[in-house]
Amino acid sequence: MNREHVLQVLNTIYEKIFNEGQADLYPGFVSGPYIQHNPLFPDGLDDILGYIKQAGRIPCEVKRIAIDGDLAFVHVRYLEWAGQETAGVDIFRFDANGKIxxxxxxxxxxxxxxNNANTMF
Incomplete structure (x- = not known):
């Protein structure tokens, strides 16, 4: 897996798809069968893509990215997720062709x- 390619994909997801609301770009980064571990969504691309389109923009700030083998970990500050600021960690597994x-x-x-002076970010 090409690290630079993965970073480019992740940058596009968070900047173009989430921050700018360009949901139609997402299918170009995914290969099936797409396995989803969030219990709110079934496997496959249709429901998650529908959610991203319906949400429009999902303002966020990427705080850090770690890549380990075929996995990428993204620590994200979602400025408004379901009406509130939310800390998130997304984990993506990539195939040999660089698709999620x-x-x-x-x-x-x-x-x-x-109860402390530390932030979640």
Whole structure:
């Protein structure tokens, strides 16, 4: 897997698809069968693509990316996810052709106060 290609795909997902609302770009980065681990979505591209299109823009800031073999981990600050600021980690598995074939995510609302001075980002 080409690291530069993966970084380019991830940059496009977060900048063009999420921040700018260009959902129609997403299918070009995915290969089937697309395995989805978020329990709100079935496997396949149709439902997740429908959600991204319906949402329009999903404003976010990528805080860090780690790549390990065929997996890419993205720590994201979603500025407004379901009406609130949310910390997220997306995990993508890429095939040998550089296409996304599997996705996991973990999402946590950012609380108004914390018991420490650290941020979630």
């Amino acid at each position: 074939v599997e996705h996991w995510d973990v999402l946590q609302p950012v609380p108004k106060t914390a």
